[in-house]
Amino acid sequence: MLGFVVKRVLSAIPVLFMVAVIVFMVLRLSPGDPAVMIAGPNATTEQLQDLRESMGLNRPLLEQLFLWLGDIARGDFGVSLVSGKAVTELVLDRLGPTIALSLTTILLAVAVALPLGVIAAWQQGRWLDRLVMAGSVLGFSVPVFIIGYVMILIFARYLGWFPVQGYKPLSEGIGAFASRLVLPTVALSFPYIALIARIVRTNVIEVMGEDYIRTARAKGQTERGVMTGHALRNAAVPIVTIIGVSITMLISGVVVTESVFNIPGLGRLVLEAVLARDYTVIQAVILLFSTIYVFINLAVDLLYGFFDPRIRY
Amino acid sequence: MFTRNGRSGFVSAIALALALGGVSGTAAQAQTVTAVMHAPLRAVDPVISTAYILRNYGYMVYDTLLARDSEGTPQPQMASWDVSDDGKIYTFTLRDGLTFHDGSPVTAEDAVASLSRWSQVDKTGQVMASLLSEMAVVDDKTFTLSFAEPTGIALIALSKPSGLAPFILPKAAAETPISEPITSTIGSGPFMFVEDAYRPGVSATFAKFEDYVPRDEASDGMAGGKVVKVDEVVWTTMPDPMTAMNALMSGEIDFVEQVPPDLLPVIEGNPDIETSVVRKQGSQNLARMNHTLPPFDNPKMREAVLLALGQQPLLDAQVGAGSPNGSACAAVFGCGSIYADDYRAEDIIEAHPEEAKAILEAEGYDGTPIMLMHATDLLMLNPQGPVIAQQLRNAGFEVEMMSMDWASVVARRASKAPLAEGGWNMFSTTNVLPDVGSPIGFIGVAAGGDSAWFGWPDVPEIEELRMKIAESADPEEQKSFAQQIDKLVIDNGVMVPMGEFYNTSAYSSALSGLVEAEAPVFWNVEKAE
Numbered sequence: 001m002l003g004f005v006v007k008r009v010l011s012a013i014p015v016l017f018m019v020a021v022i023v024f025m026v027l028r029l030s031p032g033d034p035a036v037m038i039a040g041p042n043a044t045t046e047q048l049q050d051l052r053e054s055m056g057l058n059r060p061l062l063e064q065l066f067l068w069l070g071d072i073a074r075g076d077f078g079v080s081l082v083s084g085k086a087v088t089e090l091v092l093d094r095l096g097p098t099i100a101l102s103l104t105t106i107l108l109a110v111a112v113a114l115p116l117g118v119i120a121a122w123q124q125g126r127w128l129d130r131l132v133m134a135g136s137v138l139g140f141s142v143p144v145f146i147i148g149y150v151m152i153l154i155f156a157r158y159l160g161w162f163p164v165q166g167y168k169p170l171s172e173g174i175g176a177f178a179s180r181l182v183l184p185t186v187a188l189s190f191p192y193i194a195l196i197a198r199i200v201r202t203n204v205i206e207v208m209g210e211d212y213i214r215t216a217r218a219k220g221q222t223e224r225g226v227m228t229g230h231a232l233r234n235a236a237v238p239i240v241t242i243i244g245v246s247i248t249m250l251i252s253g254v255v256v257t258e259s260v261f262n263i264p265g266l267g268r269l270v271l272e273a274v275l276a277r278d279y280t281v282i283q284a285v286i287l288l289f290s291t292i293y294v295f296i297n298l299a300v301d302l303l304y305g306f307f308d309p310r311i312r313y
Numbered sequence: 314m315f316t317r318n319g320r321s322g323f324v325s326a327i328a329l330a331l332a333l334g335g336v337s338g339t340a341a342q343a344q345t346v347t348a349v350m351h352a353p354l355r356a357v358d359p360v361i362s363t364a365y366i367l368r369n370y371g372y373m374v375y376d377t378l379l380a381r382d383s384e385g386t387p388q389p390q391m392a393s394w395d396v397s398d399d400g401k402i403y404t405f406t407l408r409d410g411l412t413f414h415d416g417s418p419v420t421a422e423d424a425v426a427s428l429s430r431w432s433q434v435d436k437t438g439q440v441m442a443s444l445l446s447e448m449a450v451v452d453d454k455t456f457t458l459s460f461a462e463p464t465g466i467a468l469i470a471l472s473k474p475s476g477l478a479p480f481i482l483p484k485a486a487a488e489t490p491i492s493e494p495i496t497s498t499i500g501s502g503p504f505m506f507v508e509d510a511y512r513p514g515v516s517a518t519f520a521k522f523e524d525y526v527p528r529d530e531a532s533d534g535m536a537g538g539k540v541v542k543v544d545e546v547v548w549t550t551m552p553d554p555m556t557a558m559n560a561l562m563s564g565e566i567d568f569v570e571q572v573p574p575d576l577l578p579v580i581e582g583n584p585d586i587e588t589s590v591v592r593k594q595g596s597q598n599l600a601r602m603n604h605t606l607p608p609f610d611n612p613k614m615r616e617a618v619l620l621a622l623g624q625q626p627l628l629d630a631q632v633g634a635g636s637p638n639g640s641a642c643a644a645v646f647g648c649g650s651i652y653a654d655d656y657r658a659e660d661i662i663e664a665h666p667e668e669a670k671a672i673l674e675a676e677g678y679d680g681t682p683i684m685l686m687h688a689t690d691l692l693m694l695n696p697q698g699p700v701i702a703q704q705l706r707n708a709g710f711e712v713e714m715m716s717m718d719w720a721s722v723v724a725r726r727a728s729k730a731p732l733a734e735g736g737w738n739m740f741s742t743t744n745v746l747p748d749v750g751s752p753i754g755f756i757g758v759a760a761g762g763d764s765a766w767f768g769w770p771d772v773p774e775i776e777e778l779r780m781k782i783a784e785s786a787d788p789e790e791q792k793s794f795a796q797q798i799d800k801l802v803i804d805n806g807v808m809v810p811m812g813e814f815y816n817t818s819a820y821s822s823a824l825s826g827l828v829e830a831e832a833p834v835f836w837n838v839e840k841a842e
Contacts, residue, residue: 032720038494039362044756044766045727047434050492051361083355083513084496093512152559164559165551259552262560264515268552272514275690276355277720 001305005298012294019290020072020283024065027279033057034081037276055081068283077284082276087284090269097167098265100177101257102250104185109192110243116193117200118227124205132197139194148187148260155183165262184261188254192246199242203235210234236307244300252289344544346824346840348568349557350833351816353514353550357506358494359480360431365745365832368478372535372834373519373546374414375480375500378405378424379472380536383829385651387472388536390528391419391481391501400463400786405471407454410526413483414505421456425449426487428471428479433491435477437754440783441470465786466753474535474831475747476754503527503539503836504546517548519835532828532837539836542826546835555579561586561819567840568820570833573692574632580819587822590638590815593831596693596743597647598627598811599757600701601768603738605729608678615806617672618739621708622701623664624812630696632814639814645758645799648813650750651788652795657803661810669708682713684732686725686740690718693814697741701811726767740767746813747831752782752795757808760801770807 035051036043052058056067071078077087120132156164162183168176207213208231216226255267266285273281305311352366359371380390392405411419425448432438444466447459458467471479486497498506504519511517527538549566551557554573558580560566572580572588580586600622602609609615628639642648643658683705687698702714717725722740730736749755759779762771775798782794802808820827823841828834 030721031717032724036720036723038356043363044764048727054490054492080355080513084357084494085513090513093515149555152556156563157559160563164563164565165556166560166565260556262549262551262553262556264512264550269514272353272355275718275720 001302005302008294008298008301012291012298015294016287016290017069020069020287021065023283023286024068024279025061027277027282028061028064030277032277034277034279037278038082068280072284072287078280080273080278080281082273082278082281087280090281091266091284091288094264094266094269096169097258097263098251098254098267100167100170100181101184101188101254101263101265102247104181105188105192105250106243106247108185109189109196109246112189113193113196114200114239117197118204118232120197120201121204121208121231122223122227124201129201132201136194136197139190142190143256144187144191145256145260147190148184148257151183151187152260165260167263167265180261180263184257184263187260188250188257192250195246196239196242200235200239203238204231207231207234233307237304240300240303240307244296248289248293248296251292344840345547346543346545346568346835346838347547347549347566348835349551349560349566349570350548351571354511354517354548355513356494357496357498360427360434360477360482361491361494363476365475368475369832369834370506370517371478371480371500371502372832373502373504374498374506375482375502376411376539377471377479377535378481379468381472381474381534381831382536383534385534387468388530388533390536392424394468401460403458403460403467404451405456405458408526408528411501412524413501414499414522415483416524417483418453419481419501420453420484421450422453423484423487424481425456426484427481430482430487430489430491431477431479432470435470435473435479435754436756436759437466437470437473437751438477438479440753440780441466444783462784463786464784465788465791466783469751469753469783472535473751473754475745501525503541507545510547515550519546519548521545527836534828535830535832535834539834541836542839543835558819561821564821566821567824568818570818571816572819574636574638574817577817585822586819587824588817588819589827589829590817591829591833592649592815593746593829594833595649595746595813595815597642597746597749597813598624598631598693598697598741598743600697600739600741600809600811601757601766602806602809603736603768604770604806606731606736606738608676608681608683609738609806611676612805613672613676614678616804617669617676617708617710618705619803619806619809620660620665620672621669621710622704622809622811624662624810626664626704627697627700628812628814630700631693638817639812642813643810645749645802645808645810646752646755646795647746647749649746652750652752652792652799654796654799656796656800661803662812664704664707666704666708673709678709680711682711684736684738685712685714686722686737687714687716688719688722688740688742689716693743694719694741697811701739701741729769741811743814745831752791752798753779758798758802760805760807768808770805772801772805772807775801775805775807 035048035055039047039051079086080090116132120129123129152164155161162179166180168180170177213226213230216230255271258265258268270285350366354366354370359367376391378390378392379387382388391411392407395404407419413419432442444460444464445458446461450456473479483499486495489495498508503522503525505522507518507520521541521544527540530537532538554576557569558576561569602615604610624641632639641662643655643661644653646652685702688694698714702712705712725737726740728735756766759765760770760772760775762769778794778798782791785791824838826837826839828837
């Protein structure tokens with residue numbers, strides 16, 4: 001197992017290197033640059049040239065690339081070209097809200113979707129199954145921002161139970177922290193509940209037809225025991241995969257939810273950086289996303305062995 | 314899989330990240346005004362950038378030597394002035410009690426260093442510098458501006474309210490090269506920037522500067538006493554305007570600088586919300602042609618565009634049909650400006666597609682498409698491209714509208730290359746009215762060829778007239794020169810005015826004392842308990 005982990009971690013290095021080079025080149029080839037955004041809408045050509053010079057944007061592309069690669073190899077992600085703040089500081093500032101929202105969303109989604117999927121599989125073809133599946137189609141189909149607006153209207157504006165927007169770190173108290181996460185977590189969890197519930201249902205139904213399930217029943221195992229001890233465990237591999245994918249999607253792709261609920265997370269940081277052509281920030285965040293993808297995939301692979309002892313590394 | 318220490322380390326790391334997470338600055342506390350501004354604050358140099366959010370930041374943290382009152386007349390702010398009998402030497406004297414936020418006194422050396430840096434980049438400042446024979450420190454509180462000829466440029470320049478306003482920085486910061494953004498946030502303005510609470514793009518906090526000594530006069534436009542009546546002002550960024558409106562109605566924030574027109578019905582009739590429209594903070598739409606490339610290197614073709622375009626369809630698309638927030642206006646310098654003129658108003662305001670078609674026919678237009686850049690990511694710019702394109706098509710032009718984000722427009726409009734190599738024919742944008750109102754500072758009328766703003770019109774008579782305004786000290790003479798510029802701008806197709814629109818601000822009814830000025834400012838604002 002240790003050898004496998006070391007091998008996977010080492011194999012991440014060329015992947016991240018390729019990501020770094022591609023992101024760097026794509027950014028430099030796209031129109032616009034941070035000098036334009038810093039100097040403002042009425043800047044003259046001369047002002048822009050002076051700024052580009054001082055920011056090193058006029059240097060040859062390869063020189064810029066190697067300088068940057070050398071810096072990140074030393075753990076220095078540089079400073080934001082727009083704000084002048086250290087990129088690490090900016091990313092850490094936005095990491096907290098993103099981690100908090102992603103964790104609460106995935107926990108809620110799994111907690112709701114697992115039983116729903118199992119119930120749907122257990123009641124396959126009956127009204128409860130159809131209800132769960134209809135609900136999951138709805139969860140997929142309604143955009144998160146619509147759910148968000150409706151929840152804000154009902155629970156924040158009319159009932160006044162929760163704040164409309166914002167994020168408070170844990171250091172400001174559990175109440176302030178939690179109350180601002182409830183609405184975005186619930187809104188964001190809808191499509192993930194739908195996704196995970198459908199995967200759980202499909203895989204449990206598939207496993208329920210296997211010989212070992214019939215054998216377990218023949219040996220007198222209760223239906224609950226069959227479900228938890230045999231069916232769910234054997235259906236776990238694809239379920240774990242989809243949960244892993246969901247986590248990576250959550251961490252890197254919740255821009256709309258972050259905007260609707262005004263949560264200053266990583267999604268918004270990278271969107272703002274793209275619009276401002278803040279190269280150093282975009283590069284650092286995309287590298288971070290890539291690293292998260294690599295390590296979540298590694299964690300998922302390791303969990304396969306936990307759920308299915310036949311899988312060994 | 315985790316060791317005990319490993320798990321606790323992991324949990325600690327998450328807790329640390331959560332603790333470091335941004336505060337979006339939402340819950341309004343007593344004597345804290347929470348405001349959603351039109352753009353996030355991401356940089357802190359108010360001189361290097363023409364971004365309006367930095368101008369607004371400048372008015373919080375810094376002060377200016379002079380300021381314009383509600384009538385547009387320069388008034389003393391940090392300094393009073395005397396003019397020599399021959400009109401060539403202006404002597405400025407700093408008032409008592411001026412200190413920077415670090416406790417050091419504001420001196421004439423700070424003022425001179427600040428004006429030197431500012432005049433390197435600001436158009437009006439550049440004109441002033443070109444006329445200046447000497448800028449000299451006399452003593453700690455006094456400095457002089459000496460000109461070779463009598464001129465009124467000093468008061469115009471030093472009271473400039475928008476674009477790059479001449480903020481006074483500490484000398485050490487002001488000596489930073491102009492190609493390098495300053496990082497210091499020490500000013501002598503009525504608010505102090507709270508560095509520890511600053512999260513670029515998320516929130517910025519300004520605390521009342523207790524040692525600030527306001528002028529005795531009542532607040533009047535940008536002039537008068539800047540009396541701070543709250544403890545702090547927090548600017549928070551909300552990318553979704555609907556969320557901002559909900560937060561305002563829930564009392565989580567106090568002020569929204571710009572409410573999109575389609576959201577105004579949401580707050581209409583709400584007794585807890587007030588709205589205001591400050592015309593001085595409005596904007597002018599303008600269309601700009603590239604004078605260096607065909608077909609707009611031909612003045613007749615530029616005239617055809619002027620006739621093809623009309624203002625009302627664009628204003629309707631921006632602020633809604635019949636809205637009082639949009640106003641047709643033919644004046645190059647804006648209808649509220651002292652230089653407002655109605656030269657060829659009918660031609661400018663209404664579309665005349667048949668007349669434009671006749672010109673195209675007479676000039677033998679061969680149907681080569683006009684490359685029009687269309688910025689899609691900014692609320693008021695997004696409608697411009699489609700409306701302008703359709704009006705040009707109505708007049709017989711073939712139009713290739715290229716939709717892109719604003720950053721791409723700004724990058725491409727700097728290109729003087731042929732179309733096939735990344736050039737362009739036309740773009741449109743907006744400028745705030747305080748910037749438009751000055752013939753010296755308004756980049757849209759500068760016509761010095763290669764040194765002009767994008768499009769590079771070359772009309773030497775306009776440049777001569779702009780210098781004459783700078784050299785003149787007679788308001789009537791300046792007005793006459795401005796009217797001549799207006800005519801030349803229109804007849805040469807330097808730019809096409811496309812109407813004015815005014816933003817609506819919304820704020821809690823607990824706020825009072827908001828100042829009507831060229832920029833949103835927070836002195837004089839009170840918040841009821």
